Amino acid sequence: MADPVAGLLLAAGAGRRFGGPKALVELDGEPLVRRALRVLEKAGCTPIRVVLGASADEVRALLPDPTLAVVAEDWATGMGASLRAGLAELNKLDAPAAALVHLVDLPWVGPEILTRVAAHASPHAVARAAYDGVPGHPVLLGRDWWPQIAQTAQGDRGARDWLATRKDLKLIECADLGSGRDVDRPTDLPGSPTP
Numbered sequence: 001m002a003d004p005v006a007g008l009l010l011a012a013g014a015g016r017r018f019g020g021p022k023a024l025v026e027l028d029g030e031p032l033v034r035r036a037l038r039v040l041e042k043a044g045c046t047p048i049r050v051v052l053g054a055s056a057d058e059v060r061a062l063l064p065d066p067t068l069a070v071v072a073e074d075w076a077t078g079m080g081a082s083l084r085a086g087l088a089e090l091n092k093l094d095a096p097a098a099a100l101v102h103l104v105d106l107p108w109v110g111p112e113i114l115t116r117v118a119a120h121a122s123p124h125a126v127a128r129a130a131y132d133g134v135p136g137h138p139v140l141l142g143r144d145w146w147p148q149i150a151q152t153a154q155g156d157r158g159a160r161d162w163l164a165t166r167k168d169l170k171l172i173e174c175a176d177l178g179s180g181r182d183v184d185r186p187t188d189l190p191g192s193p194t195p
Helices: 032-042 056-062 079-091 111-118 143-152 160-164
Strands: 005-010 048-052 069-071 098-103 126-131 134-142 170-173
Touching: 005 032, 005 079, 032 048, 032 056, 032 098, 032 111, 048 056, 048 079, 056 069, 069 079, 079 098, 079 143, 098 111, 098 143, 111 126, 111 134, 134 143, 143 160
Parallel strands: 005 048, 005 098, 048 069, 126 170
Antiparallel strands: 098 134, 126 134
16 A cells, blocks of 8 residues: 555444344355455554444444444444544544445455555545446545535435545446455345345
């Protein structure tokens, strides 16, 4: 990575379509929150913060270090609240030039994908992974933009509206490294019965 990159894991959702918080769901015997945290660590992100909301105490108990947790008190209003809470926490730190925003429900996004996107880090970076040309996650947000993003992040759209206005957005193709597919329902996981 060219500049220090913080890892920001959004793990606050209630998982209504899934039937419960996806951060607590296990895949191959590992909770999704631990899996995503491990991927951020392997990609070299530091510091890392995990934004919690639904079942915050249960999810915090799964973290190797509870001080990694940031609770978005208004998490139920959508991903925008989680993003604002996470960026506010990272903004208190001196080191990171950018934040790599990762989602807890992307178990097939590996560290190679995060590393490829994080390689574009700088205080003014605006980049995101793409899969066969379709924008996805993770998203790299340079520190210079955090105040703007925090002002516009609303509801379940997170930074989507802000990113849509950026002519300097770099799409980093990652389909050769994995799938950006998310886990939305239990049937999205291997071994789940199909309806």
